[in-house]
Amino acid sequence: MSLLVLGLSHRTAPVGLLERAALTGDSPRRLLHAAAAAAPVGEAALVATCNRIELYADVDKFHAGVADLSVLLAEHSGVDLEELTAHLYVHYEDRAVHHLFSVACGLDSMVVGEGQILGQLRDALGLAQEQHTAGRGLNELFQQALRVGKRAHSETDIDKAGQSLVTFGLERIADRTGPVEGKRALVVGAGSMSSLAAATLARAGVVELVIANRTHERAVRLAETLDARVVPFADVALAMAETDLVVSCTGAAGVVLGADEIAAAVAKRAPGSLLGVLDLAMPRDVDTAVHTLDGVHLVDLETLAEAAQATEAGARDVDAVRRIVGTEVDAFGAAQRAAAITPTVVALRAMASEVVSTELERLDGRLPELDPRARAELAQTVRRVVDKLLHSPTVRVKQLAGEPGGASYAEALRELFDLDPAAVRAVVGAPVSAPVPVQLRGDLA
Known part of the structure; x- marks a missing residue:
């Protein structure tokens, strides 16, 4: 997943501009659909509150994604593109995840630590699910952001650092x-x-x-x-x-x-x-x-x-939440990189299983008189040998994939074993399970 965030907030734009850019009526849905339909975009979600308008998108091209989403945001907000661009911020991949997790924890709010943003993020995810613009990537991202926000409020007193x-x-x-x-x-x-x-x-x-x-x-x-x-x-x-x-x-x-x-x-x-x-x-x-x-x-x-x-929040709690965000961003990135190699590992094991089956069928043709018990034992031995040969490299490649640059290991496996790209894509295209609702505390719901 190549996550791109493009938006403006009270930190980058004057209130007057935010006021003119506010999305009203059906404009959030129309912007969301337009963003999801843009050529570089695979998935899209929109966070629109009184203090921020942010588009989250899974893109295959960074520069094209920034250009297309900027134009769409200008069109649907009614603010001239040149004026809007001067106040936009852009985050990509790990920095985009860090931004969303910080937003979820209230670190980026006008009043530090306010919990209302969690409900607004939950609404943003709900809208993207309802409009079918969020797939596996954004579902997992926003669900995790909600969990991180809940963790920040339960493990620290960040909500006392500021008020709603x-x-x-x-x-x-x-x-x-x-x-x-x-x-x-x-x-x-x-x-x-x-x-x-x-x-x-x-x-x-x-x-x-x-x-x-x-x-x-x-x-x-x-x-x-x-x-x-x-x-x-x-x-x-x-x-x-x-x-x-x-x-x-x-x-x-x-x-x-x-x-x-x-x-x-x-x-x-x-x-x-x-x-x-x-x-x-x-x-x-x-x-x-x-x-x-x-x-x-x-x-x-x-x-x-x-x-x-002019209001100073509790520095100790803010620092604690920042550490939580940093840890969660690292863990999310590692999990995403490890998950990215899974289709390759699955395709490799499927290919190995197919080779074993083909060779056992050939053996049956050459030795039709082979005792059934011996045939079964031989088949089991061949499968164990293949499993043991693949076990260490596949476990190790999953570990390495969790590190920065881990995607190169999946590419190496595909190249070395000449894996069929269609087989890998078939694993990636498996149905997305329904997202699990995140239960928030009553004062944050």
């Missing part, structure tokens, strides 16, 4: 408006991020929780699980005047809460009170002009990016 984006955002709001406990909160949206925000607010002890969503039924379902109140989406402006904190994450293509609406809501509030507004949407839900309004403290993803850079 929701918690981090609420803390930034509380820096100015005071603790969330006892406040009235309005959540706009009922998707995964909004649901997480609503649940976090409920646990934090808000005195009243209000949900508003364009699809009223989804708002009702979320409210029922949290003992919250639902207001029609059209009444959001009225609800803001009666709340202390607004969290918005709708997935809409344009601004949902305008500066004029929020200014009108603030005018109806008690004099001197401060309205906290947390915008977790990408593209943003809240007009940036709200930053200039009196009586409002707006925290958006751009603000969070700046705050996160």
